[in-house]
Every structure is written in structure tokens, then in C-alpha cells.
Amino acid sequence: MINNQEISDEHLNSFVDNELSLDEQSEIFNAIGRDEALKERVCGLRSLKEMVQHAYRNPPAYRVSPINKLNNWRPLNMLNMPSLSACLLLLLLGWGSGWIMFSGPMTTNTSKILSLFQASQSNDIAEQGNIIVHVSNSNPVRLQTALDETENLLAAYKRDNRQVQVEIIANASGVDLLRSDVSPYAKRIELMMAKYPNLDFLACSQTINKLQKSGVIVHLLPHTGIAASAVEQINKRLQQGWDYVRV
Amino acid sequence: MKILSLFCGTDTYQKQLERIRPKLYRVAFSWSHNAALADDLVQETLVKALKNFRQLRDPAQLNGWLFSILANCWRDHFRQHRDMEDIDALEECHCAIQTTPEDEHAQSQIVSKVWDAVAKLPVGQRQVLTLVDLEEFPYIEVAAILSIPIGTVMSRLSRARQSLKTLLNELAPQQPGQVSQIRRII
Numbered sequence: 001m002i003n004n005q006e007i008s009d010e011h012l013n014s015f016v017d018n019e020l021s022l023d024e025q026s027e028i029f030n031a032i033g034r035d036e037a038l039k040e041r042v043c044g045l046r047s048l049k050e051m052v053q054h055a056y057r058n059p060p061a062y063r064v065s066p067i068n069k070l071n072n073w074r075p076l077n078m079l080n081m082p083s084l085s086a087c088l089l090l091l092l093l094g095w096g097s098g099w100i101m102f103s104g105p106m107t108t109n110t111s112k113i114l115s116l117f118q119a120s121q122s123n124d125i126a127e128q129g130n131i132i133v134h135v136s137n138s139n140p141v142r143l144q145t146a147l148d149e150t151e152n153l154l155a156a157y158k159r160d161n162r163q164v165q166v167e168i169i170a171n172a173s174g175v176d177l178l179r180s181d182v183s184p185y186a187k188r189i190e191l192m193m194a195k196y197p198n199l200d201f202l203a204c205s206q207t208i209n210k211l212q213k214s215g216v217i218v219h220l221l222p223h224t225g226i227a228a229s230a231v232e233q234i235n236k237r238l239q240q241g242w243d244y245v246r247v
Numbered sequence: 248m249k250i251l252s253l254f255c256g257t258d259t260y261q262k263q264l265e266r267i268r269p270k271l272y273r274v275a276f277s278w279s280h281n282a283a284l285a286d287d288l289v290q291e292t293l294v295k296a297l298k299n300f301r302q303l304r305d306p307a308q309l310n311g312w313l314f315s316i317l318a319n320c321w322r323d324h325f326r327q328h329r330d331m332e333d334i335d336a337l338e339e340c341h342c343a344i345q346t347t348p349e350d351e352h353a354q355s356q357i358v359s360k361v362w363d364a365v366a367k368l369p370v371g372q373r374q375v376l377t378l379v380d381l382e383e384f385p386y387i388e389v390a391a392i393l394s395i396p397i398g399t400v401m402s403r404l405s406r407a408r409q410s411l412k413t414l415l416n417e418l419a420p421q422q423p424g425q426v427s428q429i430r431r432i433i
Binding site for chain 1: 277379385408
């Protein structure tokens, strides 16, 4: 016959969690009937267990965000292969026909944009070249690359006494580049603007509005312009014959 | 037919995962006491489960398998935030909840008291306690999920409940002193 003192906490927990065999359970039930203190220990453990269950029954803010839904994502090995093949075929067809139709002008334009920064250093670019640089990402490495390349370009033009107008337009998270309280390059931008009067920085007002709606107070760097919309500005400049570089 | 069932089976599998998601979230929340982090941990768990679904040989073990992935994700989270959390002291690590006026106001409620008490438990004890109490896993399965011996499960659980009892007594409002009864004096 066992009594309260002989039953360890671990054993009693096993009893509460239904981990004991029927014989062991009967033994404890008998002991509980004889011993009030043991009964109290068991009640205490049971009420603790119930309290924990109650406390986490409805955890707060369980809301699956749209991007966290599994329906939108499957690993490659789970995709339906026939559908995947059909999609790939369609994609190839589309790409092929597009390439055939626009191979001439597109190739020239694309390669020009891609090699724009490099070309500037080898003086291959036209005498009068206006460039709009689009920054839509707040990755510091990209921001630094954008500033480095723009500065190299402006320095090269200045050295050769050639005219160039450069606009750096930021939207989405790229606006961080121009926010005085967030930008890691505030001082550098200020120096660049002082050094190169032909360089302008513009922020997209739609992005600013979005940020302000979400409660973020946006302070832009001094002398930063605001464009009604980055896309509109880029489109306008492209129509005016500017070259477009996206960083 | 077997090949066809491979393709059809994936949808069923995905639905099963979605069904278990709230359970995973509840446990992840009880470990972290941070809704956003819990949601991220669950999402990471499910993505890993989808990627490695071929590793699950017995579909009956899906539940336990998912919780062991969750435990690994939680451990990885600590590793990634080594600068903030001491991974070597994981078992003894304490996670304090940041209190806000709203939290303080809710202190009077039993739910908040239990959250506070559970959050004060060492991580290892917290994991065992919640897997046993919330998901009612047998000790042997908890041992497999957390990759620890069953004896450790039992001792952690025992210490967890002991501490929880003490903490809840500490957090409970002091009992007012005996109010003297009004007696009629004839």
C-alpha cells in the first residue's frame, strides 16, 4: 500500500496525464481515497493543466496573412508535371514570338540600358545623354551601387566637359534612400547635390502617401523633389528620350 | 494509379497541413508569446513540411513530425538571434514579455496570469509543458519531438508544474484580510 510521501511528483504527473498502466492507476486511486493530502496534490495538478489549456484555447491574432497561405505556394516536386510542362511550353512560345517580333530595336535598347554605366566610362555614350535612375529597393548594397555608379558617371561627364542631366527617382522601399531619418547615405547625397547641380533626387508621392497612411512620418532630405508618380515620371522621361536604368 | 495518386495526394496533404496549422500556432504562441513570431514559425514549419513531405513514411505520424519541425524552427530562431538570446543556456533561458498598460490592465485575468507564468518558465520546461497540456502528446512522443530522453520529459514537466504553481500563487492578488463580520449587539 503506498501513501502520499511515497508517490513522487513525476509519478503523480504521469497519473494526471494518463501515462500509467491500469494497475498503477488503480493503486493511486486507492491511495487518493485514503489520503486527503494526496487528493489535494492531484487536484492541484489537474487544475494547473486545465488552466494552461484554458489560457491558450484562443491565442491572439491568429490570422493567416495572404502571403502566408500555403495555397499559393508549392515546392517544385509537388507541382503537377503536365500542367508545368504546358506552362513552360506556352512561356517558351511567347518568349520566342516576342523575340522574333521585337528582336531589332529591343536588342539595341536593352543592351544600351544594361551597358549604360559601363559605356559612360569608355566615353561611348552620346554627347548629350540624360539618364533617369530608378531605385525601388532599400537594400543598402544596391543603394550604394546606385550612388557610386551615378557619381562615376557624373564625374566622367564633368571631366570631359559634356552635358548630362541625371535624375534618381525612388519609390517603394527605395524611398528610404531619401528619408532624412532613415537614409544611410544622407550626408553623401547632400554632398553629391552640392557638387553636381545637374543631379536631382525625386521621391514618389504615392509611396509617401502610402507610408503616411500607415502612420509613418516621412521627412525627406533637403532639396529632394517629389514626383506625382514614379512610373509617370519614368514614362515622361523615356518619351523625352532619356535613358532608363533600374537599380 | 500510383503515379496519379501521387499528384492527387498532394492536395489532401496540403489540406491536412492547413487543418493542423491552428494547433501549431497555439503551441508556437505558447513558446514565444509573440503572435507575429508564432505565425512566422508556423509558416516556416509548413513550408519545410511541404518541401520534405517524402520524408514522412507513416502518415499517422504527421502530427508529431510537424511538431518536431516546429521545435527545430524554434531552435533555429534562437540560433539566428544568438546576439539576443543565449543558446547555451537554452534550457534555462527565460523569456520576459514586454508589458504594456493594456497588459497590466489584463493582469487581473487568469489568461494573462497563466501566460506570464508560462513565459517565465525556462524554454525547455515550457516546451514540454505545452506539448503535454495543450496537444496532449504522450510523453514518449514529446521525447521524440524534442529529441530528449523520456526521463528528461518527466523531470522537466514536474519542475514546470511546480514552478507554475509557485508563479501563479505569486501573481495572484493578495487575499484581503479577514473582513470582520458586523455583529448585532443587543
